[in-house]
Amino acid sequence: MFQPRRGRRRGPRWISEIPIVRVFGPIDRPHVGVIKMNFEEVEAIRLVDYQGLDQETAASLMGISRKSLWLDLHSARFKLAKALIEGAVIQLEEGNFLIRPGHPTDVKGESRNFEKDEKELDNSQ
Numbered sequence: 482m483f484q485p486r487r488g489r490r491r492g493p494r495w496i497s498e499i500p501i502v503r504v505f506g507p508i509d510r511p512h513v514g515v516i517k518m519n520f521e522e523v524e525a526i527r528l529v530d531y532q533g534l535d536q537e538t539a540a541s542l543m544g545i546s547r548k549s550l551w552l553d554l555h556s557a558r559f560k561l562a563k564a565l566i567e568g569a570v571i572q573l574e575e576g577n578f579l580i581r582p583g584h585p586t587d588v589k590g591e592s593r594n595f596e597k598d599e600k601e602l603d604n605s606q
Contacts, residue, residue, distance in 0.1 A: 495581045496524040506570030514569045519576030522557035
């Protein structure tokens with residue numbers, strides 16, 4: 482049965498690059514679960530916590546409001562903390578994003594569909 486969404490639809494975020502490594506987890510013991518983070522959350526962490534940008538600048542680079550950036554940061558930080566404390570695996574997955582123009586991994590601002598891209602790559606080999 483169809484359930485209407487609450488609020489506005491989540492808009493795409495600009496990210497600089499697609500993470501190469503997509504799974505992180507404990508190596509000394511079995512993991513207790515999987516926590517999924519999307520690329521946009523990783524970009525928010527990268528800009529604010531790793532590069533030291535203020536939230537207004539980071540939000541501008543991602544093409545979103547400061548409130549949206551704050552929500553992404555809050556979600557990403559919670560997931561990181563939960564994975565570290567509980568010993569869970571962090572799995573990065575695609576979401577709703579665009580590659581920022583002018584970056585080496587630029588795809589001319591097109592939305593990415595990685596399932597389609599992976600199938601095309603498999604067929605070309």
